[in-house]
Amino acid sequence: MNDEKLQSIDILTFRRDLVEWYKNNKRDLPWRQDQDPYKVWVSEVMLQQTKVDTVIPYFNRFINKFPTIEALAEADEQEVLKEWEGLGYYSRARNLQHAVREVATTYKGQVPNDPDELGALKGVGPYTKGAILSIAYNQPEPAVDGNVMRVLSRVLKIEDDITQQRTKKQFEACARKLIDPQDPSSFNQAVMELGALICTPKSPTCLLCPVQAHCQAFAVGVEEELPIKKKAKKQKKIAYVVLLVADEQGNYIIEKRKDSGLLANLWQFPMVPIEEIGWNHLENWVYGEFGFRVSLGKKQGELRHIFSHLIWQLEIYEARLIGEIVGEQRLQLVNKEELATYPFPVPHQKIMKTLFANE
DNA sequence: AATGCGGGGAA
DNA sequence: TTCCCAGCATT
Known part of the structure; x- marks a missing residue:
């Protein structure tokens, strides 16, 4: 359906420009020290609906207290919640520990690299699954979050409502075709990093954007209008x-x-x-x-x-x-x-x- | 498809 | 104030 949109850009140079920018500009974040699947997993769960700057101190304390799958599996739930205190969405912590215990028993402590096994774990949805597979295991799986939908909605000038599940699947299909098979980890993180640093929700810094030349929204000056998103109702x-x-x-x-x-x-x-x-x-x-x-x-x-x-x-x-x-x-x-x-x-x-x- | 689920920072 | 953030589970 979005194949025509994809044909509007040169995929090979888009990948190259984006990944090169990422390698030169990526932030030095605690979970980028290594590719330990457990740490990648913890970071991705903490980052759900939560900004990088908020997560950093929580991630450091959490990994210090629960350095391994085994350590987290053996902890009391109250201990885990205490480390999560203030971070919000507390079911993330409980689901994470539940899933980690399953990995400890069913998978001998090895985070599965099979998409179906990984996606079956509590708290591991389409995004987190793709993030772990690409970042920890370098598999060419899409990892579509809010950043990715914002970036791609602009680059490809997609005007569908991103709160719709249907739309998210479209983006996953696009991301699967765009992803760099040579370096899925860098590619996925590059899109998110671009969304966080350049292609921001308001006043994006298009003048510094490494993929400006590929951006269909910028070409016609509608980048500030995208993505389209239905408003939430009042509390x-x-x-x-x-x-x-x-x-x-x-x-x-x-x-x-x-x-x-x-x-x-x-x-x-x-x-x-x-x-x-x-x-x-x-x-x-x-x-x-x-x-x-x-x-x-x-x-x-x-x-x-x-x-x-x-x-x-x-x-x-x-x-x-x-x-x-x-x-x-x-x-x-x-x-x-x-x-x-x-x-x-x-x-x-x-x-x-x-x-x-x-x- | 719609709703429940935290908390904070930026504009 | 409003937005929205490296989303997922449940119904």
């Missing part, structure tokens, strides 16, 4: 009362979240969805839900946290614990030192910080 707002419940010794009650869905298996201070509960029923609801009684104390502040699909509006209250906690295994009563060893989502890390600042 839903949810209001919570967050309870800072301390006992006489200064231990705080924390709660482990469910093992699926938002922020799965992370910890937080108890939260009350106040809109649906109502202030009048707060204490009773807390007793029914958590098994402890409180009396609401002073308001400590407010916090707004924006997720990609919803917004938390948090009101933080002190609360006094009355009596005992009756058998709730997802609750823990911990002091401040212990608090720091549990994985928390960012808004609750911020709450913790204000807690410590007040003393």
Whole structure:
């Protein structure tokens, strides 16, 4: 379908110009030190929907703590989540460990180089599969992410909506034909590097672009209009009362979240969805839900946290614990030192910080 | 095909 | 504010 678009450029010189630019301009990134398939894998998972600069410190800490497949396979999930704390999309961490354990047992600790085996692993989708195969194993497989779709939509002047699955498959077909069979690793990374450094979403630096001469969008001045992307819908707002419940010794009650869905298996201070509960029923609801009684104390502040699909509006209250906690295994009563060893989502890390600042 | 899933930085 | 980032799983 896009064959006619592909014929509008000289594939051989496009490859040459792009890869040569990459070799002269690529960034020195921690996961480019070697081609260890495990490290390539970890980096690619961390880089899903996450910028390079954000990932670098996480990658270094993670590899330092879990240097090998075996080390990660043997770790506790809570340890892994603690290393992922703040990076977001926590199911990535849980899926990664799940898949690594499978590699340890089923594949004797060797990351499979077979596309079907690799793609069957939890958390390894079309992009990550192609990235590992090309970068670690130098196989000519496409690895199409947001960068690649942006670059190719401009170079080939493709005006289909890139949020559509159909469109992504078109790009994969194009990438498969464009990829340099002599150096798939450099080619794939070159497209992404170009997207990150030159062919940026806004104000691309076309004057410095190594493939400007090949770019159909630049030729007619529509590079800023591409790619075409349908807008996301607005986030839903949810209001919570967050309870800072301390006992006489200064231990705080924390709660482990469910093992699926938002922020799965992370910890937080108890939260009350106040809109649906109502202030009048707060204490009773807390007793029914958590098994402890409180009396609401002073308001400590407010916090707004924006997720990609919803917004938390948090009101933080002190609360006094009355009596005992009756058998709730997802609750823990911990002091401040212990608090720091549990994985928390960012808004609750911020709450913790204000807690410590007040003393 | 549509939706859920984090958090941050750039403009 | 808005965008969007080296996406994937689930429905």
